[in-house]
Each structure stands twice: as C-alpha cells, then as structure tokens.
Amino acid sequence: MELTVILLTVVVVALLIVFFYYCPFFLWISARVSGVRISLMQLVLMRIRQVPASIIVRALIEAHKAGLNEVTRDDLEAHYLAGGNVERVVHALVSASKANIDLGFKMATAIDLAGRDVFQAVQMSVNPKVIDTPPVTAVAKDGIQLIAKARVTVRANIRQLVGGAGEDTVLARVGEGIVSSIGSSESHKQVLENPDSISKLVLRKGLDSGTAFEILSIDIADIDIGRNIGAALQIDQAQADKNIAQAKAEERRAMAIAREQEMKALAQEARAKVIEAECELPKAMAQAFLSGNLGIMDYYRMKNMEADTTMRQSLGNNPTATPEIRE
Template sequence: MVGIGLLLAFGIIVILAVFFYFVPFLLWISAQVSGVRISLIQLFLMRIRKVPPQIIVRGMIEAHKAGLKNITRDELEAHYLAGGHVERVVHALVSASKANIDLGFQMATAIDLAGRDVFEAVQMSVNPKVIDTPPVTAVAKDGIQLIAKARVTVRANIRQLVGGAGEDTVLARVGEGIVSSIGSSESHKQVLENPDSISKLVLKKGLDSGTAFEILSIDIADIDIGKNIGATLQMDQAQADKNIAQAKAEERRAMAIALEQEMKAKAQEARAKVIEAEAEVPKAMAEAFRSGNLGIMDYYRMKNVEADTAMRESIAKPTAKPEK
C-alpha cells in the first residue's frame, strides 16, 4: 500500500508539472495583476507553437506599464518566430517613447531583424557616440607630411539604420576629407595654425549621407609633422638623373673605346697591305731580270741610291746627348 501511495504521489506531481508547464498559471496571474489581458488558452498555444510565454508576457507587461498600447501579442510572437529579439525591441520602444523619439514597432523590428542592436541605436540617439579615427597621413602642397587624428561625434539616425552604412564608412569618409583638406593647403603651417579649417571643410561635404549616423562634429585631436616628402622626391629624382647621366657617359666611353679598337684594326690592316705590297717588289725585280728589262748595273745604282738615302737619314737624325 505504501508503494502504491508513493507511485500515485509521483504521478500526481508529474501531471501537475506537465500541466503548469503547458499552462503557466503563475505567469497568467502576473499578467492579470499587471493589467495585461491574456488567456490561459493563448499561453498554452504559445507552448504548442514553441514560443516562450515568459518572453512574450514580460514584453507585454513592460510595454503596458510604459504606456505603449499599440503592441499586440501576435506581433511579439511573429517577431520571435522570425528570429528577432523581443526584449531588445520592447526596451528600445520604451526608451524611444521616453526620449520623444519617433520609433514605431514595425521600424524597430525591421532594425532588429537587419542585425543591428535597436536598443543601442536608441541609446546612441539620446547619448551621441565619439569615434576616434586612426592616424590619417596627408601631404600639403609644400611637400611636408602631416599626421592627423580626429574625433567624430555621431548620433544614430533611426531612419537610416536599415540599409545605412556603418562606422567604417564614416571613418573612411572622414579620413578622405582630412586628406583632401590638407592636400589643398598651400603650406603645412596654415594647417598647424588653423586645424579647425579641416573640420569645417570636412563637415561641408555631407559625409553622413547614406549612413546610419548623423555627424554632429569633427574635432582634430592631434596633428604631427612627418617627413619632408617634397625634398625626398627631389633627392630621388636627382639620384635618378645622376644614374641616367652616368649610364649615358658610360655608353659614350664604350663607343669611343670600340671606335679606337676599330681604328687600330684598320691601321693593322693598312700595314699588312703595305707589307704585302713591299713583298711584291723583289718578285717584280726578279721578273725584270729574267725579262731583260733590268740590268746588273741598274741594280747596283738602285742599291747605291738606297745606301745614300739611308746615310742622309742617319745624319739628319738628332744625336743623343752623352750621359754625365
């Protein structure tokens, strides 16, 4: 009998646990006390549809207490089933209502389903966010490099959160504006004297167009002087011109050496021809002896002339001074 009693008690406990799980009676009482009208059948059907009743009921209670009358249970369930964050959406709607920000339920759910934190966006609309840009390097017209850092104060644009560009786009546009502003300055000294000129020029360009933010201000936090890019470029150009001139000079020297070698070759060729011509003289004399055109006396007279010529040339040459 004791065993049967224990089994009955255990069965009753299980049945009650299953009943209160599918029919959250305490949650229904909490809703009724808070002024939210919802039936037990609807809570039971939420369990069947695999929608946590706690999330939906807490959202409805929060919205009701905040005075938001246009949020229904079906809308909250549909948003949950679509993969949205019901609690974030309700928090955002309550915050927007208290801050007098025009934010409807459809817009809030669209922002949430787009992957953005709608509650953080509402907070940023109330309390603007400051974004520090990375160091931006630019060169003024006088060739001096400047490294600038800026602080951008932005406020979330609720209407542009769906499909609007994020922080990276804002930072990229601000960096581009800083580079353009410094690059159009005649001297780096002008930028150092009036850094607010950069902010004014950048703000005029409407950099927040198409983004999820509204730029409130751009403040130049720091400007450092970098390298003298103009002088470096001139030095590089001078070195390049020097290398080109040296290459051309080397080319001319090589051509001169080649021409000299060519002339030497031609001189050797001419000498060879002279030697070849002189070698023909004995042959011609022998042929003249054989043919009888040249006699022995003619030959001796020619030798005497050669000897006389050689003697005259030796006399005409200057004598070397004797060494002391």
C-alpha cells in the first residue's frame, strides 16, 4: 500500500513538472495582469517551437507599458527565430519612443539583424559620441610638418545604420580633410594661429555622407610642429644635383684621358714613321753616291750645315751661354 502511494506521488509530481514546463501558467497570469492579451495555448506552442516564452512575454509587457502597440507576439517570435535579440530591440524601441526618435519595429529589427547594437545606436542619437582621431601628419606649403589631433562629435544616423559605413571610415575621411586643409595653407603659422579654419573646411566637405553617423563638430585638440620637410627635400635635391654634376665631370675627365691616349698613340705612330723615313735616308744617300748624283764635298757641306743648325738650336735653347760662345 505504501509503495503504491509513493508511486502515485512520483507520477503526480512528474506530471505537474511536465505540465508547468509546457504550460507556463504563472507566466500567463503575469501577462494577463500586465494587460497583455496572450492565451495559455500560445505559450504552450512557444515551448514546442523552442521559443523562450519568458523573453517574449517580458518584451510584450515592456512594449505594452510603453504604448508600443505595433509590437506583436508573432513579430517577436519571428525575430527571435531569425537570430535577433528581442530584448535589445524592444529596449531600443522604448528609448526611441521616449526620445521622440522615429524608429519603427521593422527598422529596429533590420538594424539588429545587420549586426549593429540598435539600443546603443538610439542612445548615441540622444547622447552624441566623441571620437578621438589618431595623430594626423600633414605638410604646409612652406615645407613645415604639422601633427594634428582632432575630436569628432558624432551622432548615430538611424536611417543609415543598415549599409552605412562605420567609425573607421569617418576617421579616415576626417584625417584626409585635415591633411588637405593643412596642405592648402601658405604657411604653418596660419594653421597655428587659426586652427578652427581646419574644422570649418573639413565640415563643409560633408564627410558623413554614406556613413552611419552624423558629424556634429570637429574640434582640433592639439597641433605640434614636426620636421622641416621642405628643407630636407631641398638638401636631397642639392645632393642629387651634386652627384649628377660629379658624374658628368667624371665622364668629361674620362673622355679627356681617352683623347690624350689617342693623341699619344698618334704621336708615337708619327715618330715611328719619322724613324722609318730616317732609316731610308742612308739608303738614298748610298744610292746617290753610286749613281754619281752626290759627291763627297756635297756630303761634307751637308754635314757642316747640320752641325751648324744643331749648334744654333743648342744656343737658342740655352740663354745663359756666354756671348763669345754665341758668336
């Protein structure tokens, strides 16, 4: 008898556990008390579809209390089954409603499924976010390098959150605008005197186009002076010109050496021909002697004339010689 009672008790407890698991009775009572119209059978079907009924019911209660009548149970279930965050979407809708931001349920779910935090986006629309840019290096027209840091105040653009560019794109565009503004300045002193001119020029370019943010302001936080790029470039150019001039001078020197060697070769060739001609001279004189065209007295007169010419050349080349010797 006692065993039967124990078995009946275990069966009843098991049935009650299964009943309250598949039939969240207390959750249904909580929804009804809060004014949310949902049947007990719908909660049971949620269990069967493996949809957490507690999350859906809490989201419905929050939306109902905030006056968001467009949010329905089917929409929340569909969004959960699609992999979305139901609680975050409802929080965002409530925050947008209180802040008078035009945000519909479809837009909120689309933003959430796109991988963006829709609740954080709504908060950023109410409280703008400040983004610090990394140091941006630019060079003014006078060749002085400037290193600038800026603070960009942005607000989330709800309509551009789906498909819009992120913070990295905004920072890249702001950096590009700073470089362009500094590069168009005649002197780095102008930039240091009026740093707000950079902000005004950058803001006029509409850098937030196609992004998920709206740029409210760009403030230059700090500007430091870097290297003198213009002077360094001039030094490099002068060094390059010097190397070119040295190369051309070396080329001319090599050509002069080659010309000198060529002239020496021609002179040696000429001397060789003279020596060759001188070698032919005794033959010619011997032939003249044999043929009778040259006598012995003629030969002596020629030798005396050569000796006299040699002496006169020697005296002309030696100006220190005595007058007696000259005579």
